Amino acid sequence: MSGSAPPAIAPASANGGALHVEAKTDLLDMRNYGLEKLQEIKPGRWMAKAKQVGVPLGILAFLFFHLRWCGPIGFFENAEGVANIGHLYTVTGIFSFSLILWLTEAIPSYLTSFIVIVATILFGVLKMRPTFAYLGEPVMILNIASFILASALVVSGLAKRLALLLVTRWGDHLSGIFWAFIALNLLLGAFISATSAKTAILLPLFMVIAAMYGAVSGVSRNNVGRNLVLQNLLANNVSASAFLTGSAANLLAAQLLENSGHKVLYSEWMMALFPLAVIQCAIAWFLGTKVIFRIRPEDAHPKIAGGMERLRAELAALGRPRAAEYRAAAVFIAVLALWSTESLHGIRAEVVAMCGAILVLMPSFSGLPRFGVLSWNQADIPWHMLMFSWGAYVLGGIMESTHIVDLSVGALFGHLGITESTPKVVVFLVLACLFGFTTIVHESKTARTIILFPVMIATATKFGWDVIGFCLPMAFLINQVYVLYFNSKPANISYLSNMYSTGESFKFGMTNLVIIIGVLLLWTQYVMPLMGFQSRLW
DSSP states (O other), X not given: OOOSXXXXXOOOOGGGTOBOOOTTOOTTOGXXXXXXXXXXXXXXXXXXXXXXXXHHHHHHHHHHHHTTTTOXXXXXXXXXXXXXXXXXXXXXXHHHHHHHXXXXXXXXXXXXXXXXXXXXXXXXXXOHXXXXXXXXXXXXXXXXXXXXHHHHHHHTSHHHHHHHHHHHHHTXXXXXXXXXXXXXHHHHHTTOOOHHHHHHHHHHHHXXXXXXXXXXXXXXXXXXXXXXXXXXXXXXXXXXXXXXXXXXXXXHHHHHHHHTTOOOOHHHHHHHHHHHHHHHHHHHHHHIIIIITOOOGGGSSOSSTTXXXXXXXXXHHTOSOOHHXXXXXXXXXXXXXXXXXXHHXXXXXXXXXXXXXHHHHOOOBTTBOOXXXXXXXXXXXXXXXXXXXXXXXHHHHHHHHHTHHXXXXXXXXXXXXXXXXXXXXXXXXXXXXXXXHGGGTOSOHHHHHHHHHHHHHHHHHHXXXXXXXXXXXXXXXXXXXXXXXXXXXXXXXXXXXXXXXXXXXXXXXXXXXXXXXXXXXXXXXXXXGGGTOOOOOO
């Protein structure tokens, strides 16, 4: 291990979309790896063309169905219990329009949602009040309160302290470092529903450690650096699957289940999927470090002296834990405990989250000391994402009110010859592959969920299967968005670290995606029934 000063980084190539660090920069300084150093990846030729044609193509798709240029659709015309057959065509048009715009990203996703909301009212599918009421759905309140709680974790400094503490405690060996990041992602996943926020917290840490082991952004790549970034990317997304509040798309799936009469408790979600998240992270760690990007014994030693000492100095600079950190930790522990025991006390997760938000925002009053740890302006609430979610909930609502998914699933299964005699495991595997592999072609977890989760619910209902037992394991696939750089915001950020190529990302990600679908099949059949779920597939 060399005792020389850390080398400088040559300027990264701009056209590679790399992490941009100026020449003669200290490789072990965490401040050099902030998100502000990242350069935006410009859309490729095909995506640029898709953006150009997205809006006119979306409008054409809407008119194609709304004006019935498509001609009569048999299972629409013969639908029973539908008050207005014309609404089936209109909803199909609105759905097609939104899907095309969300896929092509021709305009921001929240603007597409606004158009969906307005079109729903103007074309009479729903009246104004019930359409606007979706903004006040309990799941939206839970979203907002969760972002406030996550902001408290960051503003109080507790998130940074936990990250530095785990990495420095477990950082004497490379395997310990990998597991420290896995543990951090699982811990932060319980409270931070924005996976990009977790990336922002952990990116400086794993970039410093990568530099310690000789992997430098835009200059030199090695298997330590590849594993650090790709393993963290996978753990970040997979940890979101472990908790109901792990992502906005999880909350949407839970809302869709509840709307169909099947409520999933926080404790049920965590019991079923948290152990599976740990297992997937363990599989990815083994495959990454031992098989796909095997780390040789000689590479498992730091190449630059003083890296871990610098991180310990960062931790020491934070000083003793402040009162605000203790208060934030107390609120988080209480919220998690109440979420996990909802079946005992009956207080819904949304109410618990609001109570937590009240506490972390509580100012000083009546001469009493302040209990809160942040102000409203410090709360990082991504309103654009919430507006996108609002439109997604409205879209789900109009599809539910017109029974269009049930009708479509019945017609599709009839066309494919899928009947009650078709083995349940075959149907499960087909839908799991469809849900899992569509992560490769689209960035939005919420859009995928609003498109495919109702199909899963309708399938289970049609064949008389237990809806939660069939759909809850599928929810584990919502956040499997790590194969290519455009599959999620964390994947985009991680790619900009310039530690691996697109081909390497695909090899690592696709291998893990295929394996987890197989593991999920066995988990659903053999493990979840031991937890009380009616999920057997054969």
